Amino acid sequence: MAAAAAYSAICSVEAAQENRAADRLIGQAEYYVREFEREVSLQRGGEKMVWRSQREALEKVRALKQQFPDDPRVEDLFRRTKSALKRSKGNYTEIRAEWTQYLHNEDNLRAFISKLGDEEWTRITESHKEGMLEKAFPAPDSAEVSLEELKGKYVLLEDVEYPAKQFYGASGEYIWCGKPSSGYWFVNLSGRDWLGPYEAAKRYRRTVDSSMQDVKKWTVLAEISGIAAENPLCGEEGPGSFYYGWVLKPVAIKIPGHLVAVRDKDAESSGRFIGEEKVEAVKQGWYTVKEIPRDVEPDRLMEIFMTAIKEKNHKLYLQCIDPGYADGAYGEDEAKRYFWDLHQERFHGEYVHATFSKPKITVQKGFDSDNELQNFFLDDSEKQTLEKIGGEKIEEAVVESTAYDKNGKQLGSPHPHRLRRKGGGRWYVLDYQQRF
Numbered sequence: 001m002a003a004a005a006a007y008s009a010i011c012s013v014e015a016a017q018e019n020r021a022a023d024r025l026i027g028q029a030e031y032y033v034r035e036f037e038r039e040v041s042l043q044r045g046g047e048k049m050v051w052r053s054q055r056e057a058l059e060k061v062r063a064l065k066q067q068f069p070d071d072p073r074v075e076d077l078f079r080r081t082k083s084a085l086k087r088s089k090g091n092y093t094e095i096r097a098e099w100t101q102y103l104h105n106e107d108n109l110r111a112f113i114s115k116l117g118d119e120e121w122t123r124i125t126e127s128h129k130e131g132m133l134e135k136a137f138p139a140p141d142s143a144e145v146s147l148e149e150l151k152g153k154y155v156l157l158e159d160v161e162y163p164a165k166q167f168y169g170a171s172g173e174y175i176w177c178g179k180p181s182s183g184y185w186f187v188n189l190s191g192r193d194w195l196g197p198y199e200a201a202k203r204y205r206r207t208v209d210s211s212m213q214d215v216k217k218w219t220v221l222a223e224i225s226g227i228a229a230e231n232p233l234c235g236e237e238g239p240g241s242f243y244y245g246w247v248l249k250p251v252a253i254k255i256p257g258h259l260v261a262v263r264d265k266d267a268e269s270s271g272r273f274i275g276e277e278k279v280e281a282v283k284q285g286w287y288t289v290k291e292i293p294r295d296v297e298p299d300r301l302m303e304i305f306m307t308a309i310k311e312k313n314h315k316l317y318l319q320c321i322d323p324g325y326a327d328g329a330y331g332e333d334e335a336k337r338y339f340w341d342l343h344q345e346r347f348h349g350e351y352v353h354a355t356f357s358k359p360k361i362t363v364q365k366g367f368d369s370d371n372e373l374q375n376f377f378l379d380d381s382e383k384q385t386l387e388k389i390g391g392e393k394i395e396e397a398v399v400e401s402t403a404y405d406k407n408g409k410q411l412g413s414p415h416p417h418r419l420r421r422k423g424g425g426r427w428y429v430l431d432y433q434q435r436f
Contacts, residue, residue: 026073029060033077037084045091045402046412054088057081091402091410099353100406102310105286110209112282113169116275117260124252124262125221126155127312142244143229150224150246157185157248159217169230176232184245186228187220193250197261199202204259204273206337207283207312210344214256218254222248286311292319294426298359298397298419301427306354306401306436309343322420322428328348339433346435351403351411354436359397359419366393395421401436 035053061081064074125132133140140150157177163355165176166189174186188194205212226247233241252262261273289307296304301320308316317340363371400414418430 011170020347021119022068022071025060025064025242026071026077029057029064029077032057032060033081033084035128036088037080040084040087043088044413045087045410046414047088047090047410051088054085058085071274079184092408093404093405093410094406095352095408102286102347103352105283105311106211108208109279109282110211113204113205113208113222113259113273113275113279114257114272116278117254117258117273120262120274121252121254123262124154124412125258128251132156137182137184138179139178139246141183141186142246147227151226153224154251155224155246155248156184157187157220157222161216162189162218164216164299165232167232167234169228169232171230172247174230174232175292176230176245178245180243184230184232184243185222185231185248186230186245187222187248187250188225191249192270193263196267196269197250197273198271199269200261200267200271200273200276201253201259203262203269203276206314206341206344207279209258210348212255213345215255215258217256219246219254220248221251221253223251225249258367272352283312287313289316290312292316292426296427298361298427299399301429302356302399302401302417305429305432309340310347312344314340320429321432322430336432342433342435350405352402352406355401356402357400357414359399361395364394364396364420366391392423394423396420396430397421397427403436 032053034053035274036057036213038057039048039051039053058081061074061077064071065078068074131152133156136157160175160177162175167174167176169186173189175189176184178184189198201212224246227244228247229242229244231242232245250263252260254260259273259275262272263270264272286351288311289304292301292304305317305320308314308320318336321336397419399417399419401417402414403411405411417434417435419427420430421427
């Protein structure tokens with residue numbers, strides 16, 4: 001009997017020690033699980049690259065599950081960790097067809113403009129066939145051929161790498177094409193013969209197809225206009241050396257699969273892309289929103305703002321922005337265009353849609369007639385007096401956007417956007433620079 005009692009006492013001590021060890025391990029795991037849950041909660045449906053407490057939480061709960069599989073406290077930690085892990089991968093939603101219609105519209109317009117450009121390119125190259133060099137490389141050797149023999153002739157350069165091979169030389173700004181063994185061509189970028197078509201290409205990117213920026217090699221038809229000794233490789237492959245190259249005046253540029261742009265002396269920007277005059281008529285059929293209602297609510301205005309960006313409706317985009325809140329170092333319009341380009345890139349490379357929260361509205365200036373707490377202490381006469389002396393009422397709204405990629409996955413945490421209304425007028429977007 002004594003031996004049995006002693007054995008029972010020993011077992012009780014071991015059980016108590018095991019329970020204390022379990023309590024300690026569960027307490028440690030609880031801390032990391034709680035921290036992991038807090039991190040996930042702060043992300044509000046977004047995914048992080050690095051979770052500070054995730055690994056420790058998972059490792060400690062796994063060890064507990066293996067060591068104490070029947071402990072209800074461990075089972076609860078396992079359930080919580082599993083839930084946090086799933087939520088840490090980010091929220092997702094089903095992408096609706098209308099959310100990505102703008103991408104299909106752009107594909108169709110790009111194909112249309114590209115076809116018109118290809119047809120015009122054939123006509124342009126045919127009209128310059130007389131006097132065109134049979135091949136671009138090897139370039140004529142300046143030691144054997146004089147400028148007088150080549151000036152006014154044409155050359156067709158393919159795979160012109162812009163802006164990768166742009167450089168500022170001693171005699172001007174150029175794109176270099178070639179190498180020492182095959183000779184160099186220097187496409188002159190300083191005159192309107194380049195700047196006109198180039199500006200037209202930028203308008204194409206803004207109004208037709210943002211994917212043009214991914215094209216790194218262009219085709220250039222150019223006229224030989226001079227010769228220069230330049231150091232095109234300086235800073236890229238060492239100090240480099242000076243080489244003679246033929247200076248070219250652009251006649252037309254082609255961005256394969258996208259557009260053809262030419263110099264047009266009558267155009268305001270000295271250039272145009274083929275089919276440019278047809279673009280707006282085509283896009284009118286895209287637009288799902290053409291005007292902003294005067295009584296538009298802040299969250300609806302953010303939807304319209306996003307729609308204007310996706311449908312490349314620059315006019316509507318500008319109408320969404322507070323006219324007095326767009327100052328920039330390069331002027332109001334340039335500041336807006338810079339962020340217009342950023343929005344275009346993001347709706348093609350990062351996300352395809354965003355949803356918006358209900359607005360949180362506060363009165364920044366003037367009397368807040370909707371403030372129930374303050375109104376409790378005021379009679380109608382006092383309210384009228386405060387409204388009169390308060391001056392023009394300025395309200396500010398905050399609307400949060402949640403962006404989704406093409407697979408329906410939420411990207412990061414929601415982003416706040418501020419809007420403003422003065423004197424009971426229409427709402428306008430203040431933070432037009434903010435990402436979605």
